[in-house]
Amino acid sequence: MNDDIIREMTVIPTHPNLFAFHSDKEGMEQEMADEDDICYCSIYINYPDNRVYCISQGWVLRIHGRDVPGSDLEDALQFLSTKDLNDSAEICSECLYKFLLTLADTFADTMTLKEKTDEIKRYVDKFSLMIAVKHSQMDDQMERIGDEDDIDQATDHFEFLRSYLIQLMDQQNRLQALLKDLKSEGAEEWVMDLVRERERLARLEYQFYSQTLLLRVVNDFNLLLRMLSFILKTSDEILGINEKIHEEILSNRFAAKAEDDERLSSLKSYAEKSRTVEHNFGNILQILSRL
Numbered sequence: 001m002n003d004d005i006i007r008e009m010t011v012i013p014t015h016p017n018l019f020a021f022h023s024d025k026e027g028m029e030q031e032m033a034d035e036d037d038i039c040y041c042s043i044y045i046n047y048p049d050n051r052v053y054c055i056s057q058g059w060v061l062r063i064h065g066r067d068v069p070g071s072d073l074e075d076a077l078q079f080l081s082t083k084d085l086n087d088s089a090e091i092c093s094e095c096l097y098k099f100l101l102t103l104a105d106t107f108a109d110t111m112t113l114k115e116k117t118d119e120i121k122r123y124v125d126k127f128s129l130m131i132a133v134k135h136s137q138m139d140d141q142m143e144r145i146g147d148e149d150d151i152d153q154a155t156d157h158f159e160f161l162r163s164y165l166i167q168l169m170d171q172q173n174r175l176q177a178l179l180k181d182l183k184s185e186g187a188e189e190w191v192m193d194l195v196r197e198r199e200r201l202a203r204l205e206y207q208f209y210s211q212t213l214l215l216r217v218v219n220d221f222n223l224l225l226r227m228l229s230f231i232l233k234t235s236d237e238i239l240g241i242n243e244k245i246h247e248e249i250l251s252n253r254f255a256a257k258a259e260d261d262e263r264l265s266s267l268k269s270y271a272e273k274s275r276t277v278e279h280n281f282g283n284i285l286q287i288l289s290r291l
Contacts, residue, residue, distance in 0.1 A: 009039040012056075016042055019055060032058050045070035063100060064110055072104035078283055080127070099123065103287060113221040120224060121215050124231070124288075125157055128212040131280045132164045135205075138273040141174075141266050142167045157216070161209055168206040175199035178263055191257060191264075194248050198267055201241045208234045228288055235281045242281070246274040 022028050025046045033040070033056040040056040050070045052061040061068040076099040101107045102119040111119070129151050136145045145164045179195045211231045218224050248254055249271055258264040 008037065010035075010037050011039050011041060014040045014042055019044065025053070028053065028055060029058060031055050045073060063097070063107060066106050068100060069104065069106055072100055072106060075103070075287055076100055078286070080123075114219075117219060117221045117224050120228075121218070124212050124215055124228075126151060127284070128209060129157060129160055132161055132209065134276060134280065135273060136164055136167070138276055140269050141171060158213060161213070165206060165209060168202050168209075171202045172199055172206070174266075175202065181263075190248075190253070194245065194254070194267065197241050197245050198270070201238065201245065204234055204238050204241065208238065232285060232289055235284045238281050239278060239285065242274050242277045245270065246278075249274075 019028065019031055019042065022031070025048070028044055028046075031040075036057065038056050039054075042055045043052050043061060044055060045052050047070065052068045052070050052073050053059065054061065061073075073096070076096050080095055080099060098119055101110050102116055102123070130148055133144075133146055133148055133151070136142050143163070146160065151160070175195055175198055179192060179199065182192050182195060208231065211227065211234060215224065215227055215231075218227055245267075249267055254264075254268075258268045
């Protein structure tokens with residue numbers, strides 16, 4: 001990203017934490033290398049001017065003669081990882097580069113609609129798999145479907161998702177059965193509402209993955225945007241329901257009820273997963289709504 005210029009550099013990989021005690025550009029400039037062929041493989045965002053700088057040389061990061069906005073780089077990092085922005089994550093530079101060209105306003109005219117269509121499909125395809133993997137790892141009512149390292153270009157996405165989709169259907173069936181039992185027992189309405197919402201959430205998550213799989217056969221950019229609008233609507237619904245569930249399962253009345261009824265334990269354990277759901281689907285809304 002050094003303005004498309006290839007330079008021979010001596011690479012000295014350094015951990016970003018080594019520079020964490022600097023709080024501004026002036027402090028970072030103290031870390032610049034004395035030689036002009038040293039690269040620390042580290043960059044930083046200077047928020048006052050919204051630019052990204054190379055730590056070792058002090059260069060502004062540029063692509064095709066244009067500065068890379070710091071806000072766009074943050075969006076890319078957030079979208080391409082299922083982790084919180086403050087957590088460490090490994091993201092390939094090629095993925096960042098293509099994301100910036102595809103979705104950043106600064107580089108909106110650098111790709112054809114066909115190229116954008118292909119890249120957006122690839123992003124959504126891979127990110128949906130990453131979400132499924134992460135969610136299967138955090139849900140104690142599910143079996144893990146794999147790890148993010150298992151996802152590559154040769155991955156058959158449908159086969160990879162199949163076990164997760166089956167588990168989502170099984171989850172819906174269990175919740176429907178639980179709701180039926182609660183009704184017959186005359187359970188309180190708020191408890192049944194909670195189970196209904198949890199079942200609806202599993203159904204919407206299934207719908208989300210089905211929609212992302214359909215994107216794979218879309219080759220027209222305008223149709224792609226139309227399909228993305230449905231995905232965004234589903235994501236928004238998931239976020240809304242997820243927040244309602246999270247608030248309820250952290251309430252005192254639910255804690256008391258869960259102690260007396262072990263059937264609600266699966267809902268109780270959802271608290272941790274709900275934060276991950278919020279993060280991942282929030283990313284989808286934030287980034288794809290810009291298209």
